[in-house]
Amino acid sequence: MSILNKEEAKKLLExxxxxxxxxxxxxSLSGNEGGNIRYARNAASTSGDVSTLTLxxxxxxxxxxxxxxxxxxxxxxxxxxxxxxEELAQLAPENPERMPxxxxxxxxxxxxxxxxxxxxxxDQRADFAxxxxxxxxxxxxxxxxxxxxxTSFIAILNSKGMFAYDIDTNVIFSVTxxxxxxxxxxxxxxxxxxxxxxxxxSATKIAAQKANGSVNAKAIExxxxxxxxxxxxxxxxxxxxxxxxxxxxxxxxxxxxxxxGGGNRLGEQLMDEKVTIxxxxxxxxxxxxxxxxxxxxxxxxxxxxxxxxxxxxxxxxWAEKKKVQPIPSPSNIIMAGGDGGSIEDMIxxxxxxxxxxxxxxxxxxxxxxxxxxxxxxxxxxxxxxxKIKHPIKNMRFNESPVIMLNNVEALGKAVRSISEESNRxxxxxxxxxxxxxxxxxxxxx
Numbered sequence: 195m196s197i198l199n200k201e202e203a204k205k206l207l208e209x210x211x212x213x214x215x216x217x218x219x220x221x222s223l224s225g226n227e228g229g230n231i232r233y234a235r236n237a238a239s240t241s242g243d244v245s246t247l248t249l250x251x252x253x254x255x256x257x258x259x260x261x262x263x264x265x266x267x268x269x270x271x272x273x274x275x276x277x278x279x280e281e282l283a284q285l286a287p288e289n290p291e292r293m294p295x296x297x298x299x300x301x302x303x304x305x306x307x308x309x310x311x312x313x314x315x316x317d318q319r320a321d322f323a324x325x326x327x328x329x330x331x332x333x334x335x336x337x338x339x340x341x342x343x344x345t346s347f348i349a350i351l352n353s354k355g356m357f358a359y360d361i362d363t364n365v366i367f368s369v370t371x372x373x374x375x376x377x378x379x380x381x382x383x384x385x386x387x388x389x390x391x392x393x394x395x396s397a398t399k400i401a402a403q404k405a406n407g408s409v410n411a412k413a414i415e416x417x418x419x420x421x422x423x424x425x426x427x428x429x430x431x432x433x434x435x436x437x438x439x440x441x442x443x444x445x446x447x448x449x450x451x452x453x454x455g456g457g458n459r460l461g462e463q464l465m466d467e468k469v470t471i472x473x474x475x476x477x478x479x480x481x482x483x484x485x486x487x488x489x490x491x492x493x494x495x496x497x498x499x500x501x502x503x504x505x506x507x508x509x510x511x512w513a514e515k516k517k518v519q520p521i522p523s524p525s526n527i528i529m530a531g532g533d534g535g536s537i538e539d540m541i542x543x544x545x546x547x548x549x550x551x552x553x554x555x556x557x558x559x560x561x562x563x564x565x566x567x568x569x570x571x572x573x574x575x576x577x578x579x580x581k582i583k584h585p586i587k588n589m590r591f592n593e594s595p596v597i598m599l600n601n602v603e604a605l606g607k608a609v610r611s612i613s614e615e616s617n618r619x620x621x622x623x624x625x626x627x628x629x630x631x632x633x634x635x636x637x638x639x
Contacts, residue, residue, distance in 0.1 A: 196225035196226060196227045196245040196246055196247040197225055197226075197227055197312075197345055197346075197347055197361070198223070198225060198247075198347065198349070199361075200349070200359045200361075203223050203347065203349035203359055204349065204351065204357060204359070206223060206249075206267070207221050207223055207349060207350075207351035207357070208351065209272065210249065210251065210272055210275075210276060211351055211352075211353055213272060213273055213276040214251075214253065214276055214280075214353060215280060216253035216254055216255055216279075216280050216283060216353075217254055217255050217256060218253075218254040218294070218295050218352065218353050218354070219251065219252065219253050219254065219276075219279075219352065219353045220251075220252045220254075220295055220350065220351070220352040220353070221249065221250070221251050221252070221350070221351055221352070222249070222250045222252075222348065222349065222350045223247075223248070223249050223250075223348070223349045223350075224247075224248050224250075224346070224347065224348040224349075225245075225246060225247040225248070225346065225347055226244065226245075226246055226344050226345065226346035226347075227243070227244060227245040227246075227344070227345055227346075228243070228244055228314070228342060228343045228344035228345055229241070229242060229243040229244065229314065229315075229316055229319060229342070229343060230242055230244070230319070230340065230341060230342035230343075231316075231319040231320060231322075231323050231340075231341050231342075232339070232340045233323050233326075233327060233337065233338065233339050233340075234336075234337075234338040235336050235337075235338070236327050236330055236331055236336055236337055237327070238320070238323060241316060241319065241320070243316070244344075246265070247265060247267075248263055248264070248265050249263065249264050249265070249267070249272075249275065250262070250263045251263075251264075251275050251276050251278075251279040252279060253276070253279040253280040253282070253283040254283060254292070254295070255280075255283050255284060256288065257288035257289050257290060257292050258283050258284070258286045258287070258288050258289070259283050259286060259289065259292060260278075260279050260280065260281065260282025260283030260284070260285070260286050261279055261282065262275045262276075262278040262279040262282060263275070291511045292511075293488075293510045293511055293514070295352045295353065295354050295356065295489075296352070296354065296356045296488070296489040296490075297354045297355055297356055298354070298355040298356055298357070299356050299358070299485070299489055299490070299491060300491070301358055301484050301485045301491055302476075302484045302491070302493075303484065304360050304361070304362060304475065304481060304482070304483055304484050305475075305476060305478075305481040306360075306361070306362030306363065306364075306387050306481035306482065306483075307345075307361045307362050307363050307387075308363045308387050308388040308389070308390075310388065310389050310390055311343055311345070311363035311364070311365055311386075311387060311388060311389040312345040312363050314343040314365070314389055318389075319341055319343070322341055322367070322392065322394045323339065323341060323394070325394050325395040325398070326339055326367075326369055326394040326395065326397070326398040327339075328395075329395060329398040329399055329402055330369075330371050330398060330402060333371070333402040333405070333406060334373070334374075335371040335372060335373055335374075335378075335380075335402055335405050335406070336371070336372055336373075336374060337369055337370070337371050337398065337401075338369070338370050338372075339367065339368060339369035339370070339394075339398075340366075340367070340368055340369075341365070341366070341367045341394070342365070342366055343363070343364070343365040343389065344363065344364050344365075345361070345362075345363045346361070346362060346363075346364075347359070347360065347361040347362075348360055348483075350487075350489065352489070356489045358485045358489060360483045360484065360485065362387060362481070362483075363387050363388075363389075364385065364386070364387055364619075365385070365386055365387075365389045365392055366383070366384070366385045366612055366617070366619075367383065367384045367385070367392060367394055367397065368381070368382070368383040368384075368612070368614055369381070369382055369383075369394070369397065369398050369401050370401065370572065371398065371401040371402050371404075371405040372405055372639070373405060373406065373409060375409075376639060377408075377409050377410070377411075377639060378404075378405045378406055378407070378408045378409040378585075378639070379404070379405050379408060379571065379572045379573065379639045380400070380401035380402055380403065380404025380405035380406075380407075380408065380551070380572055380573050381401055381404065381426075381551065381552050381571070381572035381573070382397040382398060382400045382401040382426075383397075383426055383611070383612045383614060384397050384610075384612065385610060385611075385612035385619040386610065387481060401572075404551055404572060404573030405572075405573070407573065407575070407582075407585060408572075408573045408574070408575075408585040408639075409585065410584075410585065411574070411584075411585040411586050411587045411588075412576070412584055412585070412586055412587065413586065413587045413635055414576060414586050414587075416589055416590075416632040416633055416634055416635065417631075417632060418629045418630065418631055418632075419546075419547055419548050419629075419630055419632065420544060420546065420547035420548070420603070420626065420627065420628050420629075420630070421547060421548045421549075421550055421626070421627050421630040422537060422540045422541060422544065422547060422548070422549045422550065422577070422624065422625070422626050422627075423550050423624060423625050423626075423627060424537060424549070424550065424551050424552070424624055425608075425609050425611040425622045425623065425624055426551070426552055426611050426612075427550045427551060427552050427553045427570075428611070428622050428623070428624065428625055429611040429612070429613050429620050429622045430552070430553040430554065430556055430568070430613060430615070431553055431556070431566070431593075431595050431598065432529070432595050432620075432622065433613050433615070433616060433618075433620070434556070434558065434564060434566060434595065435450070435564055435595040435596065436471075436527045436620075438450055438451055438564065439451070439497050439505075439506050439507055439523075440506060440507050440523075441458055441460075441506040441507060441508045441512060441516070441521075442508075442509065442512040444457075444458035444459065444506060445457060445458050445512075445516070447562075448561065448562075449561060449562065449564075450561070450562060450563060450564040450594075450596055451503070451506060452562060458503075458506060459503050460503050460504075460505075460506060461502065461503060461504075462502065462503050463501050463502050464498065464501060464502065464503050464596065465498060465501040465596065465599040465600055465602075466501050466599060466600050466601070466602040467500045467501045468500075468501070468532055468602045468604075468605055469498055469500070469501050469529070469530075469599045469602060469605075470496065470498060470499055470500055470501075470529070470530040471496075471497045471498040471527065471528070471529050471530070472494065472495060472496040472497060472498075472528055472530070473492075473494065473495050473497070473524030473525065473526050473527055473528060474493075474494040474495075474526065474528060475492050475493070475494075475524075475525050475526060476494070477526065477528060477621070479610055479621060480526045480528060480610055480619060480620070480621050481526075482524070482525030482526035483525040484525075486522030486523060486525075488509070488510060488522065490510075490520060490522040492522060492524065492525055495521070495524060497524075501599075505521060506521070507521050507522060507523045507524075508520050508521045526619075526620070526621075527620050527621075528608065528620070528621040529608060529620070529621065529622050529623060530605075530608060530623075531605050531606055531607040531608035531623035532604060532605030532606065532623065533604075533605075534603075534604025534605045534606045534623075534624075534625075534626060535604070535606055536606055536607075536624075537549075537606065537624050539606075540604055540606065540624065540626045541577055541580060541581070541582065542580040542581075543580065543604070543626075544577045544580060544626070545578070545579060545580070546577065546578055546579075547576075547577040547626075548574060548575065548576060548577065548586065548630075549573075549574070549575040549576075549577055549582060550570050550574055551570075551571075551572050551573035551574065552570070552571050552572045552573070553568050553569065553570060553571070553591070554568060554569055554571050555568050555569050556568035556615075559592065563594050563596070563597075564594045564595055564596050565592065565593070565594045566591075566592075566593060566594065566595065567590060567591065567592050567633075568590070568591060569588055569589070569590050569591070569636050569638065570588045570589055570591070570636075571588055571638065571639070573585070574586050574587075574588055574589070587635055587636065587637070588635075588636040588637075588638055588639070589632040589633075589634065589635055589636060590632065590633050590634045590635075590636055591630065591631060591632050591633065592631050592632075592633045593630055593631050598627050598630065601627050601628045601629050601630070602625060602626070602627060603626040603627065603628055604625070604626040605623045605624070605625050605626075606623045606624040606625070607623055607624075608621040608622060608623040609621065609622070609623070609624075
């Protein structure tokens with residue numbers, strides 16, 4: 195059994211801590227179990243179950259530390275991994291930034307575990323896949339998809355008495371549909387803690403509509419256009435920006451949050467007033483861990499409030515250096531929605547523009563301005579006089595999400611969207627953006 199409850203995990207961690215001879219010791223235990231199914235060309239290709247349980251010991255002598263991991267749990271194995279971590283610590287160079295371990299903390303229980311997801315079976319996964327495949331067959335398309343469910347936990351105990359435990363569930367689904375000629379493509383992705391919210395039939399319907407609707411795409415001239423980004427496209431665009439809410443990288447001049455002349459941009463009006471970005475581990479649609487990996491409690495935190503930078507993350511080391519309170523990295527990211535209505539409403543209000551279903555192959559051009567480049571894919575459509583006129587060929591973009599969020603015309607309701615690149619979920623609204631920059635055409639479908 196790779197999933198231990200809170201009491202079982204603590205008992206094992208206490209046993210390991212008692213073996214330590216180091217100045218300080220921190221032990222973490224993590225496990226996950228679940229299963230997956232993959233299909234291509236309308237037929238299942240692989241399926242499997244996964245079960246792992248791993249123990250990691252970090253032994254500390256002064257400013258030196260060493261870590262060893264193991265997946266065996268008899269007494270001899272536990273003794274061996276502790277001694278190995280201590281041996282490595284003695285050989286390691288000193289880390290001048292190492293902070294002492296924290297003592298006991300109080301953490302609220304997380305809300306990310308759903309029993310129905312934890313109880314998923316291979317038959318259920320097969321049924322979800324079959325519904326998706328049938329949609330593709332009915333639309334005379336070929337589908338390639340992946341579905342995976344996981345139950346995972348992590349527990350940490352240190353020699354100063356700090357103990358933390360979190361358990362959650364997750365199910366992710368993605369599907370690409372294409373016609374046999376390879377001239378039309380559509381995509382959909384879903385991610386939830388609660389499997390009862392997953393509807394692979396409806397998701398594949400959307401992907402199929404995009405695939406059949408994107409046939410006979412026409413080329414248009416690159417340039418600046420009003421765009422409507424569906425949530426999955428917006429997620430891929432914004433994900434690099436979410437990683438940049440770090441005070442140290444900003445203070446050291448290494449990010450878009452760096453201030454000209456030194457320091458960071460806390461308090462600056464960085465984006466349009468429609469933009470508010472926050473984290474909340476207790477959000478019902480996107481629950482997250484209630485504690486950070488260095489043992490600090492997590493609660494609701496606003497990073498961008500009506501376009502203004504209100505908070506950045508501070509590690510314990512950087513907070514001490516800057517004489518401020520530490521602010522840990524969040525366990526989820528949420529962008530507040532607006533009153534811009536549905537994607538259909540945004541299309542109706544657009545005289546000329548482009549509907550973007552998905553972005554991919556995104557690469558960083560300039561970290562300090564967060565300039566990104568990438569391509570559209572899986573259904574890109576030209577809008578004229580409030581209606582989709584025809585599909586268009588894919589294009590390369592060169593744009594910064596910071597500039598993009600200064601050009602917001604409308605935001606819809608935030609929905610849960612998954613990034614396959616990071617396997618993370620976010621709550622992101624569809625958005626209408628003016629002056630989005632396209633630099634060239636692409637022949638890819």
